[in-house]
Amino acid sequence: MYIYLHNLMKIENTQSQMRKGVLEYCILTLTSSGEVYASDIITHLKEAKLIVVEGTLYPLLTRLKNAGLLKYEWKESDQGPPRKYYSLTEEGIKFNKQLADTWTELSNSVNQLTNVK
Amino acid sequence: MNKIIQINLAGQAVSIDEKAYQSLSYYLQTLENHFANTIDGQEILTDIEARIAELFFGKIRKGNTFINEKDVAEATQLMGSAADMDIDDETDTKQSQRTTSTNNKKLYRDTDDRVLGGVCSGISAYFGMDTSVVRIIAVLLIIFTGIPLIAYFVFWAILPEASTPEDRSRMKGGNTTINDIVNNVRQEATDVARNVKNEASNVADRIKKNSNFSKSAKSLTSGIEQIIKLFAKFFGAGVLICLVTAGIALTVFLLANATGGFQVNTGDSGTLIPSILKSPTLNWIF
Numbered sequence: 001m002y003i004y005l006h007n008l009m010k011i012e013n014t015q016s017q018m019r020k021g022v023l024e025y026c027i028l029t030l031t032s033s034g035e036v037y038a039s040d041i042i043t044h045l046k047e048a049k050l051i052v053v054e055g056t057l058y059p060l061l062t063r064l065k066n067a068g069l070l071k072y073e074w075k076e077s078d079q080g081p082p083r084k085y086y087s088l089t090e091e092g093i094k095f096n097k098q099l100a101d102t103w104t105e106l107s108n109s110v111n112q113l114t115n116v117k
Numbered sequence: 118m119n120k121i122i123q124i125n126l127a128g129q130a131v132s133i134d135e136k137a138y139q140s141l142s143y144y145l146q147t148l149e150n151h152f153a154n155t156i157d158g159q160e161i162l163t164d165i166e167a168r169i170a171e172l173f174f175g176k177i178r179k180g181n182t183f184i185n186e187k188d189v190a191e192a193t194q195l196m197g198s199a200a201d202m203d204i205d206d207e208t209d210t211k212q213s214q215r216t217t218s219t220n221n222k223k224l225y226r227d228t229d230d231r232v233l234g235g236v237c238s239g240i241s242a243y244f245g246m247d248t249s250v251v252r253i254i255a256v257l258l259i260i261f262t263g264i265p266l267i268a269y270f271v272f273w274a275i276l277p278e279a280s281t282p283e284d285r286s287r288m289k290g291g292n293t294t295i296n297d298i299v300n301n302v303r304q305e306a307t308d309v310a311r312n313v314k315n316e317a318s319n320v321a322d323r324i325k326k327n328s329n330f331s332k333s334a335k336s337l338t339s340g341i342e343q344i345i346k347l348f349a350k351f352f353g354a355g356v357l358i359c360l361v362t363a364g365i366a367l368t369v370f371l372l373a374n375a376t377g378g379f380q381v382n383t384g385d386s387g388t389l390i391p392s393i394l395k396s397p398t399l400n401w402i403f
Contacts, residue, residue, distance in 0.1 A: 038168065053197025055148075058164045062157045080174055081129055084164070 035085040127167035132183040151199035225279035234273035254364035
């Protein structure tokens with residue numbers, strides 16, 4: 001029976017697919033403001049209801065960093081040990097611009113489609 | 118009464134009570150297992166540990182003298198489970214595997230729903246089957262073969278009782294397949310291998326330092342103890358798989374006989390089980 005269930009389209013899957021794509025763009029945008037700390041990114045993403053649990057962010061940050069879009073620096077903090085502060089690389093800035101364009105186009109297209117009824 | 122221990126979490130000393138430590142290390146272990154095959158797993162893990170440490174220090178600043186179970190539960194809930202942290206793109210093929218490979222499932226005895234020791238209800242919870250079905254299979258097997266009676270007492274002795282709510286949720290877990298059991302046992306084996314290796318190097322260190330020998334002998338025995346436990350688990354998994362397959366074979370056989378569907382002579386019975394193993398029946402039932 002499970003075999004059949006697995007093959008069915010699940011709303012959760014589609015939703016998380018949609019969210020995942022947007023999430024990378026949002027992380028890059030949040031980081032574009034300069035040097036940001038992971039928990040600041042988390043706070044914003046949570047407020048925007050883009051992530052539910054914090055753990056989602058860390059693999060994404062690492063992946064974006066490995067892709068050369070993000071970089072981080074260790075900085076001393078007044079509370080506790082040094083923290084990683086993330087910022088965009090040159091490539092990340094370009095990437096983010098392209099994503100911004102794509103997003104505008106996409107949201108326009110979707111709005112246009114959903115408004116025609 | 119609970120012991121307070123000091124742990125090193127992402128390079129910082131944290132005071133934590135023993136139970137909280139156990140659930141934290143269990144949580145981190147599931148993440149480690151989850152990220153074990155990814156290249157940057159270690160980095161992700163360190164980031165997560167650092168974040169948890171930060172959350173803990175927030176608690177300590179608020180006046181907690183140590184981290185308790187509630188704090189750990191809060192932190193782990195905030196961070197989310199290993200499945201929430203998946204970002205792989207190759208979703209479709211992996212998705213179905215992922216839902217079944219939540220490795221944090223354990224076999225327990227469910228003493229809240231028991232006839233004798235709660236073994237059957239524990240097994241049914243593990244496989245997501247109906248308790249009565251498991252009981253009927255067990256009783257049939259005991260009547261027809263007599264072997265599972267021994268297995269039952271072995272399970273009764275080996276399986277821990279699901280006493281805490283965490284145990285109970287781990288007992289039920291997600292969906293499980295035979296593959297998961299094999300993976301679990303394999304994971305267990307690597308863990309033990311690592312522990313034994315660590316113990317061995319500890320022992321070697323201590324002998325080098327000419328320090329108290331009885332202590333090192335003690336840690337060596339704990340290594341041996343773990344190996345024995347592992348063998349017990351291998352054995353348990355083997356018995357379990359046999360039990361389930363035999364159960365299925367028997368039910369199919371009985372059903373077939375009852376309806377007069379097909380005749381099985383003694384010559385064929387040897388090939389009956391493998392063909393059932395290959396058939397989708399097994400997948401379907403699990």
